Amino acid sequence: MPELPEVEIAARNLREWTAGRSIVRVEASPTAKYVFRPSSPKAFARAVAGARFGEIRRIGKNLLVSLERDGAPLGVLAHLGMTGKWLRREAGDPPTRFSRARFALDDGAVLHFDDLRLFGRLRVVPGARFDEVPEVAALGPDPLDRGIDPAALGDALRRSKLPVKVRLMDQALLPGVGNIYASEACFRARVDPRRKGPSLAPREVKALAGAIVTAMKDGIARQEGPEITYVEEGGANPFLVYGREGEKCPRCRRAKIQRVVQAQRSTFFCPRCQR
DNA sequence: ACCCGTGTTCGCTG
DNA sequence: TCAGCGAACACGGG
Numbered sequence: 001m002p003e004l005p006e007v008e009i010a011a012r013n014l015r016e017w018t019a020g021r022s023i024v025r026v027e028a029s030p031t032a033k034y035v036f037r038p039s040s041p042k043a044f045a046r047a048v049a050g051a052r053f054g055e056i057r058r059i060g061k062n063l064l065v066s067l068e069r070d071g072a073p074l075g076v077l078a079h080l081g082m083t084g085k086w087l088r089r090e091a092g093d094p095p096t097r098f099s100r101a102r103f104a105l106d107d108g109a110v111l112h113f114d115d116l117r118l119f120g121r122l123r124v125v126p127g128a129r130f131d132e133v134p135e136v137a138a139l140g141p142d143p144l145d146r147g148i149d150p151a152a153l154g155d156a157l158r159r160s161k162l163p164v165k166v167r168l169m170d171q172a173l174l175p176g177v178g179n180i181y182a183s184e185a186c187f188r189a190r191v192d193p194r195r196k197g198p199s200l201a202p203r204e205v206k207a208l209a210g211a212i213v214t215a216m217k218d219g220i221a222r223q224e225g226p227e228i229t230y231v232e233e234g235g236a237n238p239f240l241v242y243g244r245e246g247e248k249c250p251r252c253r254r255a256k257i258q259r260v261v262q263a264q265r266s267t268f269f270c271p272r273c274q275r
Numbered sequence: 276a277c278c279c280g281t282g283t284t285c286g287c288t289g
Numbered sequence: 290t291c292a293g294c295g296a297a298c299a300c301g302g303g
Contacts, residue, residue, distance in 0.1 A: 003281055034298075081281095081282055082283095083282095116299090117300055118298080119299075135284095160293095162293080263294080
């Protein structure tokens with residue numbers, strides 16, 4: 001699931017599910033110790049039980065959940081990792097398949113943090129001082145929230161010899177851009193993902209800046225619906241090039257989509273359209 | 276059995 | 290000193 005669009009959907013869902021609500025009880029699976037590091041599952045549950053929900057922000061792929069407990073601010077930083085998701089169930093429903101933490105609310109709902117691979121994280125942030133968390137402080141401006149300044153993007157690309165697709169995934173530059181949307185943005189901008197940053201012309205940088213934002217907005221639009229209770233997987237591949245090795249390019253319809261490996265991750269592109 | 280994986284972090288290296 | 294690289298993390302799914 002999770003790059004910026006998926007996390008944005010999660011944020012919207014969570015806002016709806018938690019508005020005005022309090023946490024009645026928390027269960028954290030003891031086997032999922034890794035999810036709660038550097039704290040423990042027990043300490044995490046103890047810290048947030050009884051809290052009332054406040055604002056929920058998203059920066060890149062991070063969810064910043066503000067809580068209030070005994071009149072004092074408290075925060076939870078949530079990251080979905082590779083396979084994390086937030087699901088809403090009713091009290092008494094069976095646990096979701098890879099449920100790692102369960103938050104019982106005062107309206108009878110139970111929010112599950114579900115995560116197959118255990119790369120997700122739930123972390124208590126004392127006083128909700130998110131800006132003191134190094135991983136949050138290191139993030140650049142959120143591209144959806146604040147837009148992308150082509151001049152700033154150009155500067156950043158010029159300062160690094162990394163292939164442009166790899167550079168786009170730097171969370172300090174463009175928080176929220178991950179492996180899928182980096183490929184998708186390069187395709188939309190017609191830029192070869194293997195190009196080195198400094199080789200890009202200003203008009204290509206500008207195209208990239210626009211392509212990143214529109215790719216993410218499309219991703220969000222695809223997933224939002226009138227009655228989302230939770231986002232399901234499965235179904236047709238919604239992406240233009242990602243996961244489409246060997247298929248005909250959706251733009252030129254002549255070349256075949258190629259897959260290459262960059263920085264240990266798969267990159268998909270059209271060798272004819274992307275220069 | 277084997278390869279793959281929508282993410283991040285850490286230790287090493289040149 | 291530090292950008293860049295590769296491994297590690299953990300566990301299915303195909």
